Amino acid sequence: MPYRISRLGTVEIRSLDLDRDLDYYVNVLGLQLTAREGRTAYLKGWDERHAYSVMLTEADRAGMVRLAFRTVDPEDLDYYENRLRQFSVKYDVIPEDYRRGRALRFTAPSGHVVELYNEMDYTGNLLPSVNPAPWPEGLKGIAPPRLDHTLVTAPEPPKAIQFFQDVLEFRVSEMLVNPEGVPIAAWLWQRPSPHDIAIVPGRAGGFHHAAFAVDSAEALFRAADILTMHKARIDYGPGRHGITRGTTIYFFDPSGNRLETFGGYTAYQMDPDCRAVKWTTDQIGPAVFYYSQELNETFLSVYT
């Protein structure tokens, strides 16, 4: 089975106060502001090649508006359109969006608005495309190179997990199974990494976090320093997940949305024939927070 999704392309996050939150996303998280149109700001990590990966939209609530996956090739969009029809999934064709081409939009059984697209303006990263340096100088804040993954909540995780597996052809890298052997949480991938999206139990449409890559232990601790210097609300970390092996800091934006710096440098790479790793619910502690070996009280109850 070929890869048809190259990455989690965009997430649209709600902000209770766009001016305030934009200052945080640009100066503390350290994303690049690429445009602001009305109530929405468009941002991205410094190493992302397309026009944007994060949309921050002012609203009367926190949470996620939608998430979008970018397909590898334009034809993959037609392939998925056929699959959506085959599985009788209702979808809309969105002819275009800001600096983006045609997209398919549907609601997953988890209650999330999901889009698939291929075309987005290629703007390049912050480095020259000829003879580049390894990283750009003058970055602000944590300055993660890119958006990595998102974790969302679903009232019936097995149904949502199956949808992503069957219809969108994601594969499970790791899962948490209850004593009856039912997967109640799963980490799903297409890009050869531990996950592009993960699903845990919770309310329909719930937004647990969006994660940004940090590429070294030095960057992880520097991120924790920066969050603390700005009195940001750290939820957990620096630490490590048992699941995915990634290092982590969970923290909240000023509207209460959880974000993560995810240390993909400690995570493994999936191969197409890798089989899912199982975690049992009695080991939920080390599965989620490896060093403290117990779940904190916010992981499964606090999200937007």
Next chain:
Amino acid sequence: MLSAILRSGAKVVFGCRGGGCGTCKMRLISGRVDHGRCSAAVLSEDEKGAGSFLSCQARPLTDLTVELTATNRYRRPAEAYWVTIVRPVIPGPATPRRPCEQR
């Protein structure tokens, strides 16, 4: 409000501290607050009218008496959340209620 409550030594559960998640929602018994900026998804106008407020956002305008809710009254081991949230989910079709929606 939340800072004052924590300074008093009371152990209460709170979440995002940004007015987004609703974990720190409490009820006024007496007094008035400025609600600050709260997500309408976790604190509706009706709830405000009935005396609920998000303690991480609210500022006191008078002396207050407040009542904690089952969600934030005590710190509980994480396993309690796990049971609360997961048990109704698997394998039944019912939508679990978030702790902050429980009364």
